[in-house]
Amino acid sequence: xxxxxxxxxxxxxxxxxxxxxxxxxxxxxxxxxxxxxxxxxxxxxxxxxxxxxxxxxxxxxxxxxxxxxxxxxxxxxxxxxxxxxxxxxxxxxxxxxxxxxxxxxxxxxxxxxxxxxxxxxxxxxxxxxxxxxx
Numbered sequence: 001x002x003x004x005x006x007x008x009x010x011x012x013x014x015x016x017x018x019x020x021x022x023x024x025x026x027x028x029x030x031x032x033x034x035x036x037x038x039x040x041x042x043x044x045x046x047x048x049x050x051x052x053x054x055x056x057x058x059x060x061x062x063x064x065x066x067x068x069x070x071x072x073x074x075x076x077x078x079x080x081x082x083x084x085x086x087x088x089x090x091x092x093x094x095x096x097x098x099x100x101x102x103x104x105x106x107x108x109x110x111x112x113x114x115x116x117x118x119x120x121x122x123x124x125x126x127x128x129x130x131x132x133x134x
Contacts (some may be wrong), residue, residue: 027059035059
């Protein structure tokens with residue numbers, strides 16, 4: 001049993017080392033233009049160390065967030081964007097319902113005015129008919 005646990009720990013540790021070296025391998029050997037255009041890499045100019053050794057210009061993994069963190073951030077941004085889109089859709093639906101209600105009220109008001117007008121006309125006609133009988 002202890003042997004299995006040690007084996008699993010060794011595999012997990014090895015896997016974690018692979019992930020960090022995989023990020024570095026993404027940028028290794030890139031040209032200056034390709035490295036500059038990549039958001040996960042940065043170009044390091046050649047320099048001379050204190051001990052006198054010259055270091056050639058090279059591409060390296062950008063400082064800051066790892067590619068995994070960047071992927072997580074992009075997923076979060078996508079979810080936020082979707083949430084904002086959903087809110088906008090809900091706002092538009094509410095506005096549409098409000099507009100329909102206004103339109104419906106306007107139609108009802110017009111119907112009531114027409115009904116009142118027709119009652120008024122009917123009353124006038126009835127009055128005229130009564131007057132003609134006299």
